[in-house]
Amino acid sequence: MKTKKSNDTIAEESSFEQNLKRLEKIVDTLETGNVSLEDSIKLYEEGIELSKKCLAKLENVEIKIKKLSKDLNGKLSLLEEGTEE
């Protein structure tokens, strides 16, 4: 039986998901309050940065649409939508 479980995700540095997860963790840590004032301030500053990044991503309204196309040799490449090979 083939294993179908291997979840290949795209490794992109600090993706939206990573930023959001980190932000959630910071909020959680700040809320439980088991950190020093100094660390709280550092976490707060990091949290603000992450919030800005996430909001920027969410407020971006431009969707990108591309097409996966295959040439005669079977080579796959992305084309901007609307362009024809």
Add this chain to the structure above:
Amino acid sequence: MINEEILSVYELTRRIKSVLESDFKAVTVTGEISNLKRHSSGHIYFTIKDEKASISATIWRSRAAYLTFTPQEGMKVIARGSITVYEVQGKYQLDVVSLKPLGIGELQIAFEKLKQKLAAEGLFDPQHKKNLPEYPERIGIVTSPTGAAIQDIINIISRRFPSVEIILYPVKVQGAGAAEEIAEAIFDFNKFGKVDVLIVGRGGGSIEDLWAFNEELVARAIFNSKIPIISAIGHEIDFTIADFVSDLRAPTPSAAAELVVRDRYELIDNIRNFLYTMQQSLINKVDDNRSYIAGLVSSYAFNNPIDKVRQFSQRIDELERLLNISFIHKFKSTKQYIAGLSDRMNSLNPKNVLKRGYAIVYKNYHIVESSCNLTLADDINIKFKDGNVDASVTKTYSINNEN
């Protein structure tokens, strides 16, 4: 018998052929498929039979491409076509122009058969279902470029979470070759790799229209995909084999778009709440620290040293005062003492003694304390209170009672 015509086999076959082919130019026959063979050339050979008879049938590759379903052994069909004679073997057969399942029931049987087969192989098992990415950055879509489905999907994703990349892979979704194209698209996306999730589907249609998604080829392509797949086929009521094997079944293409990305307004709200929570947490933290420090400042433990300091400082003040008092006292008594001494000194001043009638005798500028220190003819000087005289010793006496 004289005029008996003797025909060659070929001639006879030719005559049969012309009779049969002109009389049965367009026939429609119903029966059950058996002895089904797909030749590598693409032609399909089979027999149509009922309880009492059977007839050979062929579907040429050019027409096989237009079949909306996959003919299967035992399936009851309605075949339309013409009778042709294959001279080499002296066989007649039905050249099928169109083939349809006898009823929806027949497709249903094919569907159930494939479903059972794939279920037995474990293709639908929950442990093979992959998790969908929560926040996909790139979404691949396998569907018809002209259908309503693609437009619905793009519109909904644009509204919910536009900050993504949609990668289209246009395919035929019905008719001949649709299953192959869909399977190939899934395969190509896996080869290309750089997408987080795939939506495979089409809008609503008849069971025949949706049939490509009931093909084994598509089912296996979905199963073998490393990229998670959302199936989005037809309407809510339509269930296809693809739906069973996919990682998530969306009831419609629009629903797939709703499922694949989260609503950004909801997320924006979440992040605003996060900002508020972080701010409040920090303010609370500062307040906590402030009141903690205030508590410390007012605590006995913290004030104890200050108290000590105050006590000491009070003691110092007191000592200083005492010191001042005793100093003044000392000073006064010393002054008195000095005054006394001064009086005494005054009384001892030789001048005062001279005043009382005494005189001092000097010899060679030294005071002469005893008569023994003088001999006859010594020159001496005598100091009185009011002047000096020089004299000479003329006689010395000693006083007997001196020890």
